Amino acid sequence: MSEVLLEVTDLKKYYPVRAGVLRRQVGTVHSVDGVSFSVGAGETLGLVGESGCGKSTVARSVLRLIEPTSGQIRLDGEDITHLSKTALRPHRRAMQIVFQDPFASLNPRMTAGDIVGEPIAVHGLATGQALEARVAKLFEQVGLRPDQMRNFPHQFSGGQRQRICIARALALGPRLIVCDEPVSALDVSIQAQVINLLIDLQKQHGFSYLFIAHDLAVVAHISHRVAVMYLGRIVEIADKDELFRNPRHPYTQALLASVPIANPLAKKLAPLVDGDVPSPVNPPPGCAFHTRCRFAMERCKTERPVLMEAGDGHQVACLLNDGTGRSQ
Amino acid sequence: MADTSDLVLDVKNLKTVFFTNSGLFKAVDDVSFTVKRGETLAIVGESGCGKSVTALSLMRLVSDPPGRIVGGSIMLEGTDLLALDEAAMRKIRGNRISMIFQEPMTSLNPVIRIGDQIVEAVRLHRNLSTKEARNIAVEMLHLVRIPEPARRAREYPHQLSGGMRQRAMIAMALACRPALLIADEPTTALDVTIQAQILALILDLQKELGTGLVLITHDLGVVAQTAQRVIVMYAGRKVEEASVEALFAAPKHPYTRGLMASIPAVPAPGIAAQERLNEIPGTVPSLVRLPKGCAFAPRCKLAVKRCEAEYPPLADWGGGHLAACWRAADVAEVA
Ligand SMILES: Nc1ncnc2c1ncn2[C@@H]1O[C@H](COP(=O)(O)OP(=O)(O)OP(=O)(O)O)[C@@H](O)[C@H]1O
Ligand SMILES: Nc1ncnc2c1ncn2[C@@H]1O[C@H](COP(=O)(O)OP(=O)(O)OP(=O)(O)O)[C@@H](O)[C@H]1O
Ligand code: SF4
Ligand code: SF4
Ligand SMILES: [Mg+2]
Ligand SMILES: [Mg+2]
Numbered sequence: 001m002s003e004v005l006l007e008v009t010d011l012k013k014y015y016p017v018r019a020g021v022l023r024r025q026v027g028t029v030h031s032v033d034g035v036s037f038s039v040g041a042g043e044t045l046g047l048v049g050e051s052g053c054g055k056s057t058v059a060r061s062v063l064r065l066i067e068p069t070s071g072q073i074r075l076d077g078e079d080i081t082h083l084s085k086t087a088l089r090p091h092r093r094a095m096q097i098v099f100q101d102p103f104a105s106l107n108p109r110m111t112a113g114d115i116v117g118e119p120i121a122v123h124g125l126a127t128g129q130a131l132e133a134r135v136a137k138l139f140e141q142v143g144l145r146p147d148q149m150r151n152f153p154h155q156f157s158g159g160q161r162q163r164i165c166i167a168r169a170l171a172l173g174p175r176l177i178v179c180d181e182p183v184s185a186l187d188v189s190i191q192a193q194v195i196n197l198l199i200d201l202q203k204q205h206g207f208s209y210l211f212i213a214h215d216l217a218v219v220a221h222i223s224h225r226v227a228v229m230y231l232g233r234i235v236e237i238a239d240k241d242e243l244f245r246n247p248r249h250p251y252t253q254a255l256l257a258s259v260p261i262a263n264p265l266a267k268k269l270a271p272l273v274d275g276d277v278p279s280p281v282n283p284p285p286g287c288a289f290h291t292r293c294r295f296a297m298e299r300c301k302t303e304r305p306v307l308m309e310a311g312d313g314h315q316v317a318c319l320l321n322d323g324t325g326r327s328q
Numbered sequence: 329m330a331d332t333s334d335l336v337l338d339v340k341n342l343k344t345v346f347f348t349n350s351g352l353f354k355a356v357d358d359v360s361f362t363v364k365r366g367e368t369l370a371i372v373g374e375s376g377c378g379k380s381v382t383a384l385s386l387m388r389l390v391s392d393p394p395g396r397i398v399g400g401s402i403m404l405e406g407t408d409l410l411a412l413d414e415a416a417m418r419k420i421r422g423n424r425i426s427m428i429f430q431e432p433m434t435s436l437n438p439v440i441r442i443g444d445q446i447v448e449a450v451r452l453h454r455n456l457s458t459k460e461a462r463n464i465a466v467e468m469l470h471l472v473r474i475p476e477p478a479r480r481a482r483e484y485p486h487q488l489s490g491g492m493r494q495r496a497m498i499a500m501a502l503a504c505r506p507a508l509l510i511a512d513e514p515t516t517a518l519d520v521t522i523q524a525q526i527l528a529l530i531l532d533l534q535k536e537l538g539t540g541l542v543l544i545t546h547d548l549g550v551v552a553q554t555a556q557r558v559i560v561m562y563a564g565r566k567v568e569e570a571s572v573e574a575l576f577a578a579p580k581h582p583y584t585r586g587l588m589a590s591i592p593a594v595p596a597p598g599i600a601a602q603e604r605l606n607e608i609p610g611t612v613p614s615l616v617r618l619p620k621g622c623a624f625a626p627r628c629k630l631a632v633k634r635c636e637a638e639y640p641p642l643a644d645w646g647g648g649h650l651a652a653c654w655r656a657a658d659v660a661e662v663a
């Protein structure tokens with residue numbers, strides 16, 4: 001990997017669960033439960049996992065939109081976990097986010113041009129004609145016409161609105177863009193437009209993505225490396241091709257086997273896990289996957305596997321084969 | 329048609345329109361298809377192309393106003409549903425033809441226990457004692473592989489997980505052993521491991537019960553893994569129909585072809601990663617202002633003058649592979 005841009009170490013985010021008239025704490029949501037990963041400069045790290053496994057909580061913690069319970073977030077080597085609002089300000093420029101819902105994340109009363117130009121104005125980087133020119137350039141970069149700057153969000157289609165969000169994220173010349181399900185709400189034919197745009201922009205500007213999606217094919221297409229989460233933990237990280245061709249964690253294997261392949265001659269759907277994901281409120285002890293794992297051993301119920309090097313660039317958190325998972 | 333004896337459903341020239349503030353539009357325009365006993369027909373297409381309205385039309389559940397079925401016929405086991413009054417339709421709905429939805433809470437009542445809902449559904453159509461119906465309910469919950477069905481029958485919908493609720497809805501829909509099940513995006517809201525479980529369940533039950541299945545989805549992967557035949561819809565029309573093998577081997581309509589090339593593939597041994605995804609330029613047209621000719625023309629790389637002027641008729645390109653495109657013969661070479 002190239003030089004490290006973002007490094008997250010043992011990140012935890014817990015929420016108390018309260019009940020009753022006294023609002024006594026009756027449990028703890030382990031939204032993110034000890035997650036470590038890094039993102040290199042110019043690299044795209046995909047983060048996949050099922051609903052509620054903690055992907056958005058990781059994203060929001062990295063951006064310091066929420067305060068982590070513990071752990072460390074380093075940007076360019078500097079620990080930003082506990083920086084004050086003012087001390088964080090220069091770093092805010094370096095990190096941007098694009099959300100899933102392009103409808104909810106745009107102010108309906110602002111013109112598209114003002115939405116994109118706002119961060120530039122807020123940081124006092126340009127005003128008047130200079131601002132206008134920069135916004136026009138951003139519009140062109142994301143495939144919108146500068147004359148559309150005067151239009152309001154409702155005058156754009158879903159895919160175009162996502163382009164507006166991307167232009168806004170680009171406005172301050174970020175080094176890291178966190179994309180939280182950026183194409184999930186879009187139609188297939190529009191998805192491809194936005195994915196291609198994201199890839200092209202990265203090639204031009206060299207920034208990094210932390211790319212979150214539940215669609216494995218989309219993640220596979222855009223990422224260089226992929227991390228798989230389950231119940232608040234990362235169970236496997238590997239280079240994209242390695243992860244998809246030789247998954248080593250039983251959960252990664254089950255996840256991949258569940259993806260319906262768009263080829264009627266390909267192998268048939270094989271549900272490799274039974275039952276549902278357990279609640280992150282007081283999750284199972286030991287390996288959090290042991291309640292659904294077909295290879296679970298007695299010790300998986302008590303011993304928590306840690307993410308370890310497992311060869312071929314895989315990091316795996318599974319007790320099988322001395323902590324290296326299993327080959328398929 | 330050669331053998332029509334095991335046809336469960338025969339839809340001909342279905343047309344459903346909406347009268348709205350922005351004008352009248354045809355949400356389903358001249359759509360025909362059939363479903364055999366035990367067969368799965370997938371309806372695929374992007375948001376707003378008319379999949380759900382087609383399904384609701386089959387159930388005679390299109391809200392009027394603003395919608396109305398204005399043409400065609402829907403023969404279910406030899407009976408034209410469009411000729412029935414609402415009382416007669418109520419006897420068929422949930423009995424001979426059932427529907428499941430993306431969001432299970434649209435068909436589950438939050439304040440009634442799961443078991444009681446199935447009992448009610450069964451007793452509406454069959455003359456059974458409460459006890460007999462209760463046994464059927466538990467049996468159905470068992471059939472959809474809900475663990476401890478007798479205990480679960482006494483629970484309320486909110487006590488079940490999303491996947492379990494979907495199973496309960498399937499149990500209810502199949503309780504009267506309908507001839508046709510319509511599943512409208514039944515797994516779209518579910519996680520992929522749960523989706524695989526539910527799809528496998530639906531297909532197993534369908535085989536076991538011989539039910540005809542109309543499966544609505546926007547996911548070509550789901551189509552490839554579940555259906556025998558597919559219809560592709562665009563802007564209210566059926567633009568292509570084929571066996572699932574024929575469709576994926578050689579799509580005849582530029583839209584289908586574009587759609588297939590725009591989805592990323594999961595890397596697998598023997599499958600090369602795409603460099604770049606195909607983009608279909610532009611967006612889906614508004615149904616209120618459809619072009620005069622082919623609705624796909626503004627986005628189509630192959631469009632010629634004729635496409636803008638005349639709507640292309642559905643033509644058979646061999647073996648029941650239908651496509652509505654003036655240039656279907658050139659698609660393989662050009663696109
Ligand atoms: N503010 C909060 N208070 C309590 N629990 C929370 C809060 N935010 C998130 N959670 C819980 O933390 C867990 C992880 O949530 P998160 O949104 O990070 O999941 P996700 O992986 O992004 O899921 P999805 O794919 O559905 O977006 C979930 O169980 C969620 O209910
Ligand atoms: N009750 C209604 N009143 C007015 N228009 C409607 C109504 N129901 C559906 N429509 C319109 O009919 C068209 C077809 O809608 P339909 O719900 O069938 O789309 P769909 O293919 O199921 O899309 P999706 O994939 O988003 O579910 C759309 O333009 C929709 O806006
Ligand atoms: S640690 Fe045990 S339960 Fe967890 S994935 Fe490995 S084998 Fe399965
Ligand atoms: S009829 Fe013309 S515009 Fe329509 S899909 Fe065929 S080639 Fe394209
Ligand atoms: Mg999320
Ligand atoms: Mg629909």
